Amino acid sequence: MAINHHHHQPPSQPPRTDLFGDPIDHHPSWFNQSAFLNPSFTSESYISDLRTFVPFETLRSELQSHLTSLKTELVELINRDYADFVNLSSKLVDVDGAVLRMRAPLVEIREKVLGFRSDVEMSLSELKCGLRERNVASEAREVLELLIDTSHVVSKVEKLIKELHSVPVDGSNGDLHTAEKSHLSNGVSKQHSKNGTDLRETQSMLLERIASEMNRLKFYFAHAKDLPFIENMEKRIQNASSLLDTSLGHCFVDGLTHKDENAVYNCLRAYAAVDNTQNAEDIFRSTVVAPLVQKVIPYSSSGVVSGSAGDELEEDYKQIKHLIAEDCTFLLQISSTENSGFHVFSFLANSILKEVLWAIQHGKPGAFSPGRPTEFLKNYKSSLGFLADLEGYCPSRSAVANFRAEAVYVDFMKQWNIGVYFSLRFQEIAGSLDSALVGSRLNPIQKSDSEHGLTLKQSLTLLECLKSCWREDVLLISISDKFLRLTLQLLSRYVNWLSAGLSARKNRNSGPNSPFEWAVSAAPDDLIYVIHDLDHLAADVCGNFIGHVFEILKSCSTEEVDLVKDSILQGGKSLKDLVPSVIDSIIDTLAEKCSEEVQQLQGIVAAYRMTKKPPPVRHSHYVSGVLRPLKVFLDGERATTYLTEDTKGKLVQGAAFKITGRYYELAADTVNTARKTETSLQRIRQGARARHGASSDTSGHNVTETDKICMQLFLDIQEYGRNLATLGVEAANIPSYTSLWQLVAPQDRQAEIRF
Structure with missing residues (x-):
């Protein structure tokens, strides 16, 4: 549907x-x-x-x-x-009929295809089998050829070794013919030398050939070492290798002894061919280097020192460098021949430096000890110079880099414990400053004892410690950053010592075991030394000291030098910034002493209270003593010697302001109290008169007791103002003096301060 x-x-x-x-x-x-x-x-x-x-x-x-x-x-x-x-x-x-007509040819084609496929698969199988057999045969042939080649090479090596043994090592011994021996015994030394050279060259060339064949033999052995045939030949190969090493060693020693360039060159090529550079380096060390070094630093393998006393290395290095230049340059020049392949040898490290390190460890072990910092640093710098001298034999920068990467070079540098050295220097320098700052008082020094114009032992110690950080016999450029940090720590320690002491002095924080007793007990004259030293220290640190540091660090980058400069300048500024605090401490002490004299103005009230004393006509006696402590301080020997005019001006101005403020406080309190008292008395008198019927009218022209007190104070502050003027201080510029003037001056004198 x-x-x-x-x-x-x-x-x-x-x-x-x-x-x-x-x-x-x-x-x-x-x-x-x-x-x-x-x-x-x-x-x-x-x-x-x-x-x-x-x-x-x-x-x-x-x-x-x-x-x-x-x-x-x-x-x-x-x-x-x-x-x-x-x-x-x-x-x-008629679909079924069409299908039947098509089926027959398709079946026929299918049968043909299957038959052809079967034939192809059979052919392919036979072909693969043949290829496998061919590969097996090829591999067997390769192994056979390898075995044959190995056998031939072994035989060739043994033949060459026999031929080598038939060649005498030199012209003085070996299997020489009788005629040749007779010829040599006739004393013809020139012919003797020529024959010896020729024999060494011949032997070295033969050894080079043998080494080349041994190199091939090692290659074959590495590729077929599991085969029984090769295993059976292993003993022959080892014997041949042992004979080669022995003969090559004798020839190399002979060549080094007679400085035969061709023989040594051929021997080095032989060592390089068999990849046995260590033997060459050990032979050179034991044959040439060790006798040279033992002449300078005698030692014994048991570690018992048998040489000269003392652990200094500078003179030893000089002698060793001279001997190396004289006796080792011959081989070092050959080993640095361009395109020779001798870069695989490291005679500088594994022969020379290793022997020198061994000699120092067994002959002068104390040279590596940082327990004596001065000797340690001297030896370390001498060692760096020795290494630099060895690097001069390197033909290229890459050779220098390879030399520094050698294990013996790294081991040599590890012997010098720079960290322990700095720790000892730190304790020595920082401990020296700490010891100077521990005392309970300031320690002035004789003028003749200080070359830097400083006056206190503490300040002189700081400067000496700062300079010690950058002395040639203390500083190590490689750890200059640590010495810079120590420099800043020393400055900070001194600054903290002063600032903490001044703070304790201000707060009167004192005790029997107080670390700030020096500051609390210090007289103003003692603090003059502190001001003087701070100025000199700041000027020296920011001037000559920085210049000295720059001269040392001139090889560093500009950016690094600028950082050092900024940090040291900041330290110098911290010293300069302490000067105002010291000045304030002196001012506080002087103002306190002057204020004791000002206290006497309270006697004015007693002088005029309930007395018939007439109005005053001259200033009080105490006024002349108010500024006396300040004047005595300024006229003292220390102030005139060590204080600059600018510092004196700051001291006088600060003291005048503080003393005048205290003067005003006492005067204002006295006048206000007197006025309150007088008002109360007048009220009581008026009440008494009223009770008795007396007249309460009083004459307005009578001078009261408070008026007399104000008149006396007015005369006093005029004299005080004149005394300030003698010290160079304008009284009218002090706000508290203006307030004091307005407090006690008559109405007709209020407008202008004049005395």
Whole structure:
């Protein structure tokens, strides 16, 4: 039955959409329709994957919606091709006959293909078998050739070694002919030398050939060492190798002894060929280097020192460098020949430096001890110079880098414990400053004892410690950063010592074991030394000291030098910044002493209270003593010697302001108290007169006791102002003096301060 009886293709319908414009059959993102087309699709796994985040009801609803859409799509497809679907049965006529006619030729073709395939597979199998047999034969042939070549090389090496033994080592011994011996015994030394040189050269060339063949033999042995034939030959190979090493060693020693350039060159090529550089280096060390070094630093292998006393190495290094230049340059020049392949040898490290290190360890072990810092540093610097001298024999920068990377070079540098050395120097320098700062008082020094113009032992110790950090016999450039840090720590220690002491002095924090007793008990004259030293220290640190440090660090980069400069300048500034605090401490002490004299103004009240004393006509006696402590201080020997005019001005101004402030406080308190007292007395008198019927009228022209007190204070502050003027201080510029003037001056004198 047709689903739709229209025989024409229905027009395509636009997709249906909902209210929001989405397709009605639109599915959520988690509903993957393509999963149903996967051949490995199973409903159980599909549902188990979705159940963790999709409810069953939602999943069932989506599946039903998808089924409905599939059915609808199927109906639409059938309706679209309905005419072809209906006519399909009418077009399929005699289909079975056509199938029978096509089957026979197809079967025939299939049989032919299967037969051809069988023939091809058989041929392929035979071909693969032949190839395997060929590969086996080829491998066997290669092994056989390798064995034959190995046998030939072993035989050749043994033949060459026999030929080598028939050649005498030199012209003075060996299997020489009788005629040759007779010829040599006739004393023809020139011919003797020539024959010896020729024999060494011949032997060295033969050894080079043998080494080359041994190199080939090692290659063959490495590729066939598991074969029984090779295992049977292993003993012959080892014997040949041992004979080669022995003969090569004798020839190399002979060449070194007679400084035969050609023989040594050939021997080195032989050693390089068999990759046995260590033997060459050891022979050179024992034959040439060791006797030279033992002449300078005698030692014994047991570690018992048998040489000269003392652990200094500078003179030893000088002698060793001279001997190396004289007796070792010959081989070092040969080993540095360009394009010779001798870069594999390291005679500088493994022969010379190793022997020198061994000699020092067994002949002068104390040279490496940092327990004596001065000797240690001298030896270390001498050692660096010795290493630099050895590096001068390197033909290139890469050779220098290789020399420094050698194990013996690293071991040599490890012998010098720079960390322990700095720790000892730190304790020595920092401990010296700490010891100077521990005392309970400031320690002035004799003027003749200080070359730097300093006056205190503490300051002189600081400067000496700072300079010690950068002395040639203390500083190590490689750890200059640590010495810079120590420099800044010394400055900080001194600054903290002073600032903490001044703080304790201000707060009167003193005790029997107080570390700040020096500051609390210091007289103003003692603090003059502190001001003077701070100025000199700051100037020296920011001047000559920085210049000395720059001269030492001139090889460093500009950026690094600038950082050093800034840090040291900051330290110098911290010294300079302490000067105002010391000045304030002196001012406080002087102001306190002057204020004791000011206290006497309280006697003015007693002088005029309840007395008939007439109004004053001259200032009080105490006024002349108010500024006396300040004047005595300024006129003292230390102040005139060590204080600059600028510092004196700051001291006078600060003291004047503080003393005048105290003067005003006492005067204001005295006047206010007197006025309150007088008011109370007047009130009591008026009440008494009123009770007795007496007249309460008083004459306005009578001078009261308070007026007399103010008149006396006015005379006093005028004299005080004149005394300030003698010290160079303008009284009118002091706010507290202005307030004091307005407190006691008559009305007609209030406008202008004049005395």
